[in-house]
Structure formats: C-alpha cells, structure tokens
Amino acid sequence: MKRFVIAVYVENKYGVLTRVTGLFMRRGFNIDSLTVGETEDPAYSRITISMHGNENDKAQLINQLKKLYNVKNVRQMDKDTSMERELILIKLENTPETRSEVMAAAEVYRAKIIDYSPRTLCVEVTGEPSKINAFIEVMKPLGIVEMCRTGAVALERNRCIVDK
Amino acid sequence: MQKQEGKQMPGAQILIETLIEQGVTDVFGYPGGQVLNIYDELYKASDRIRHYLTAHEQGAAHAADGYSRATGKVGVVIATSGPGATNLVTGIATAMMDSVPMVAITGNVPTSLIGRDSFQEINITGITLPITKHNYFVTDVNELADTIREAFQLAKSGRPGVVLVDIPKDVQTAMGTYLPQDIVPFAEEEEVPDAEIDQAVELINEAQRPYIYIGGGAAGEGMSDMIRALAEKIDGYVGCTFMGLSALPNSYERFLGMEGMHGQYASSMANKDADLIIGVGVRFSDRATGNTEKYAKGAKIIQLDTDISEINKNIQVELGLVGNIVSSFKRILDRCEKKEHPEWRETVEAFKAEGKRIRDKEEETAGPALTPKKMFDVINAVKDADTVIATDVGQHQMWTAQYVDFERTRRFASSGGLGTMGYGLGAAIGAQIGSGDRTVLITGDGSFGMNLNELATAVTYNVPVVIIIMDNGVLGMVRQWQTLFYGKRYSNTVLGRKTDFVKLAEAFGAEGCRVWTLEEFRTAFETAMQHNGPYVIDAMIDKDEFVLPMLPPGGSIDDIITSREEAEE
Numbered sequence: 255m256k257r258f259v260i261a262v263y264v265e266n267k268y269g270v271l272t273r274v275t276g277l278f279m280r281r282g283f284n285i286d287s288l289t290v291g292e293t294e295d296p297a298y299s300r301i302t303i304s305m306h307g308n309e310n311d312k313a314q315l316i317n318q319l320k321k322l323y324n325v326k327n328v329r330q331m332d333k334d335t336s337m338e339r340e341l342i343l344i345k346l347e348n349t350p351e352t353r354s355e356v357m358a359a360a361e362v363y364r365a366k367i368i369d370y371s372p373r374t375l376c377v378e379v380t381g382e383p384s385k386i387n388a389f390i391e392v393m394k395p396l397g398i399v400e401m402c403r404t405g406a407v408a409l410e411r412n413r414c415i416v417d418k
Numbered sequence: 419m420q421k422q423e424g425k426q427m428p429g430a431q432i433l434i435e436t437l438i439e440q441g442v443t444d445v446f447g448y449p450g451g452q453v454l455n456i457y458d459e460l461y462k463a464s465d466r467i468r469h470y471l472t473a474h475e476q477g478a479a480h481a482a483d484g485y486s487r488a489t490g491k492v493g494v495v496i497a498t499s500g501p502g503a504t505n506l507v508t509g510i511a512t513a514m515m516d517s518v519p520m521v522a523i524t525g526n527v528p529t530s531l532i533g534r535d536s537f538q539e540i541n542i543t544g545i546t547l548p549i550t551k552h553n554y555f556v557t558d559v560n561e562l563a564d565t566i567r568e569a570f571q572l573a574k575s576g577r578p579g580v581v582l583v584d585i586p587k588d589v590q591t592a593m594g595t596y597l598p599q600d601i602v603p604f605a606e607e608e609e610v611p612d613a614e615i616d617q618a619v620e621l622i623n624e625a626q627r628p629y630i631y632i633g634g635g636a637a638g639e640g641m642s643d644m645i646r647a648l649a650e651k652i653d654g655y656v657g658c659t660f661m662g663l664s665a666l667p668n669s670y671e672r673f674l675g676m677e678g679m680h681g682q683y684a685s686s687m688a689n690k691d692a693d694l695i696i697g698v699g700v701r702f703s704d705r706a707t708g709n710t711e712k713y714a715k716g717a718k719i720i721q722l723d724t725d726i727s728e729i730n731k732n733i734q735v736e737l738g739l740v741g742n743i744v745s746s747f748k749r750i751l752d753r754c755e756k757k758e759h760p761e762w763r764e765t766v767e768a769f770k771a772e773g774k775r776i777r778d779k780e781e782e783t784a785g786p787a788l789t790p791k792k793m794f795d796v797i798n799a800v801k802d803a804d805t806v807i808a809t810d811v812g813q814h815q816m817w818t819a820q821y822v823d824f825e826r827t828r829r830f831a832s833s834g835g836l837g838t839m840g841y842g843l844g845a846a847i848g849a850q851i852g853s854g855d856r857t858v859l860i861t862g863d864g865s866f867g868m869n870l871n872e873l874a875t876a877v878t879y880n881v882p883v884v885i886i887i888m889d890n891g892v893l894g895m896v897r898q899w900q901t902l903f904y905g906k907r908y909s910n911t912v913l914g915r916k917t918d919f920v921k922l923a924e925a926f927g928a929e930g931c932r933v934w935t936l937e938e939f940r941t942a943f944e945t946a947m948q949h950n951g952p953y954v955i956d957a958m959i960d961k962d963e964f965v966l967p968m969l970p971p972g973g974s975i976d977d978i979i980t981s982r983e984e985a986e987e
Contacts, residue, residue: 269543323551
C-alpha cells in the first residue's frame, strides 16, 4: 500500500464536490484526506486527494474521476516533481510543566504559537504531512486538547494541471 | 447564412422544441403537477412528437430503455417531481448499468420552494447521482436548450448512459429565448495510437488459439461483419457476454454463444483454453468470469473499450486499447495476418460436440411435457429475423440467452447488469414502438407480476407484443439456488398465487390463452404472432426445471454443473 496524492481540476459549480466524494463512496475508495479550494481561475476549483492503495486502485481512482463531466483534469502529484504541504492547528494544555517543552518543539519545527491563554496554547505548523505526523507524535504526551489538519495540498514544479 | 433571431417562448416550449430539434419523435412518460406545462406543450406539438402514456413511471423508463436498445436512438422519459421522479430510479439504474443512452426529464417544484420539503418535492439529482452519467438541475430558462443539447450529446457519446435533467416549474413557465441549432456532431473519440494497434496485431499473429469475446460495446456500426471477418482471418472463434447477444447471428458457425455462469459449454471451454482473448466492449463482470483468480489463466488478454476505467478493473489485461472500438477493430482487422490453426479448430469443434451432447441429454431426460428448450425451438422456428426479443429476469432470461437464435443486431432487450425483474413488459412496448417490429416478451410469472399493469399501455396503443409467461408458480432462479445451495428450504419462492393470467389479459382488454403441451404452445404462438395487438400466452412449465449448465457462484469452468443429478450431489 503506497501513499499517493491526486490533484483534480473541477468546474467550480454547485454539487461538484458531492459528485467527487460520491464516487469514492460507490467505488469503495478509502481516502486519507481531501481539500478543496478556488484556483487562479474562479470558474474552477482544485481538489487534492491523498490516499493509500496499490497501483490498480490509483489507476481506477484517476480513470473514474476523469469520467465525471465536471472534472476537467486529474493528475497524480509525483513526490519527486511536486511540492506538498499541509497545515495543522493544534491546541495544547498550557501548564508550567509542559509549556517550555511545547515552545521548544515549536521552535524546532518552525511552528508558530498563534494563541496563548491561561488554560491552553495553540500552535500552527505547516509542512509535508510526514512532518505534521512527527509533530503530533511529539505533542501527544504534552496533552493535546484538540486539533485540526487541513489535509495535503500539492502543486507540480514544472507543469500545470491544465495548459496555460 | 441568414442571421437568425431567437424566438421568445416559455421554458416548457423551449424543452419540446429542443427535443424535436434533437430528432426525438417518441417520448414515454406520465403527467403530474410539476410537468403540467411540459404536457401542455406536448399537447400543442402532438403532430410533431408522440407521447406514450404508461401505467407507471417505471414502465415509462423501461419503455424508453427498450426503445433505445431496439433502435440505437436516445430514449426519452418524462416524469413529474417527487414520486414521479423516484419511480424512474430503477429504470434509470437499469439503463445505466447496461450503457443504454437515455435522457430522463423531471419536473420539480418552483425554485422558491426548493429545500422546504414542499409537496412532491424530491432532490432527484441527488438521488440519481450514482446512477446517471451526469445530471442537471436547471435554474435559468436561457440555459435550458443548451442543457438539453448537452444531455443528448453526453447520453450517446463515448460509453452511452443516462442523463437526467430536472426542471423546476418556474423555469418551465419563465420566458426565454429559443434559437434552433443543428445537431452538433459528437466530440470525436480518441483514436488508439498506431503503436498499440501494432502491439495488438503482434499478439494476434503470435496466437495459436485466438478467441474473440464480445460484449455490449461490440454493437457498433458494421461490427457484426468485422467480427466475423476477423474470426475467419485469424482462424479463431467468437463467444459473447450476456450483453453481447444479438451482436452476431447465432447461426454463424464460429460463434459459440454466451459464456459465464449459465453460458454455453463450448464458449466457456474455448475461453478457458484460448491463448489469446480479444475482449471487445466487455467488462469482465463477475457473472461472466466466475472466480477471477482462475479466469483465463493461460491466455493473454487484449481489451478494446471506449471507457478507460474498464481496463484492468476486474481482470488484469496484457494490452488495453482505449478509444473508438469500431475504428480500432477495423485497424486490427486490416493489419493482422491470415492464419490457420487446425489444432485449435479441432479442439473447439470437440467442445461444440460436447456442448451439444450435454444439451441433447437434457432433452432426453425431460419427457413429454412442455420444456423450455422445446418452447424455444418453436419460438425460433416461428419468429423472423426482425423479431425483437425482450425478457424479464430469472430462469426464463437465461433460457432465452441460451436458446434464442438471434439473426441481427439490436433484437434483444434484457436487463443484464442490474437484473431488474419487472423490466420486460415496459421494455418490450418501447422496443416495439421504436422498431416497428413484432416483439416477443419472454417472462416468468414472478417477473410479470411486478409490472403487469403495463398491459394497459400495450392495449391502449395496440402494441403487437407477444407475452410468453413461463409459468411455474415459483421464483425459479432463486428456487434453483435454494435447491443447490440452501438444502431445498424454499423460503418465500413458492408463489402459490391464484392469478389467472388469461382472465387478467382479458380484463386489460388483451387476448390470452393457457397452454400445457408443446402442440398447444405452437398453435398459440403462431396465432399470437399474427395477432393485431398484445397477446398473453400462459405456458405452464414444471417448477423444478433447471438452468444448465451452471458454474456455481465464485467457481470456474472446472466446477461446471451440466445435469440435475450432478447438481444435487
């Protein structure tokens, strides 16, 4: 089971996200994360999907997505030729015992403390999903109150998902 | 060219004008509150477009489907919002699973009432999302005409399917601009690169035991002749999936018929022994392959399909050719070498002989009563090349697949993928109306019971459809499984009904008769085939007839069951 990231360029219309996620349900694809947002052209949105599977699962996912009428293009974001980032907000207990360790780890991970209150503090980290995972592992013993990850976004370095 | 000014008209009229512009001459449907305006325009345009009123929206959807299968045209069905729309669902799914081009039009409550659980409001685009190729919810009357045009394009191009257009009532009444347009040619399907065609040709040239395996995607223009030409040229044989039936005449000596769970012995064996399988518009469904681990282990597979997602979906293939099937096939046919494979011929001829022996043995043991095989002998003898055969789902459907001799393309309407009981009568009516040819519905007492209300439709429009009910008083296919795999515990498959199908036919205003013997059946069928209007033949058969041969579910050709005794061991 390999991890792969797929970018889907879709028309920015009502119901398109439902069509895409509905496809995952009925074809039995299990995805790890999905993000969606507007692109440089407001008529289109970009969906980034990360999932685990074999080569066959990946090919089926791409080919089934391409069949959706509102989907204009689908590309795999190859690890070597693309940039991938994810963002996490993680809220931790603010206690005298853990505070300094949280702040030290934040420093190492180039994270930002974006909220500091008597009971909790909140850290923002951006990076590749593996870095996010590592940061979570470090934070676990320090009392995570709640957290929210965006899921991966990715762009290729030297080409675009549609011809420009 | 003269510049044309658009005409102002209400949305409902734009819809009808666009349907006519798209070449639609017949639509099936059922009126209701949210399509009143559409029906008003249908009334006004009744000299240019015919509407057939069915007894139930499901019947209308199946009729549009049967119409399409028999003609190759896009079937059109109209229903109102809410229950009208939900009643289409089974019909839409049935057509979609078999890649039948169809456009479904539904009315909906006015946009101001959407999302308020208004009377007869339903989110039909949401409901049909997984069972349509695409669907639309129209909110602007000026987008209606283009949406309908796009719907027809989509339904028919590439791998055909169902497109639904949901039109709220205020869009039907709003005034918009209609500008007639010529039908735009379909976006060209991609052509398979030359290198890949050459690869396929190389594999074919190397093959010693080639086998062409055709499915629903092999019904394209000129395919029937080309498939035969290729079989001759490479000295191979042809088998088919359920959906591939009627693509080739059964009389063609290299055609081995359907393979799979209830397929012919010869085609299943040839598939197993082949060293090269050329799949044409097939999707290697579970009913066709059985256990995929054991499927065609000794063969390389070339797969031609218009839908890229079918390649390697169920079976890993050596080479997938994605693009226009007709042109790829023609290029392969032109380029491959003429071959002789006497050993392969000998092998397959032996399979054919064994297949015939199995079938004859069945017949000997059958005795003097009315048996399916004998009934189909009569049907084949009396029908002509143009007769359309429709079926419902169950044992009678598999007997039809095994025994009917098709003579030309587009003469078969049956629910292969979804397996919809109750499909047949609506489909038969649609197929007859579309083709203008006499249609024979082969059904069972179970399936017929599901949607027999459409007899009313057949009578209203005096549709010459011959309905043969293979009446055994049980749900035969499920019973067969209960016999074989559930210790003969016949849970809810013994109908024990007192329905008199002859009186029922009469009550609907149709003719009917009941037969017990082969001679009675022959006479009745000959009469029915001459009858001007619907005719019901209630043919009494034994409840313990089996569909054989049978490959048990998840099994392979090695597990083939060829006789009852073998089955019950």
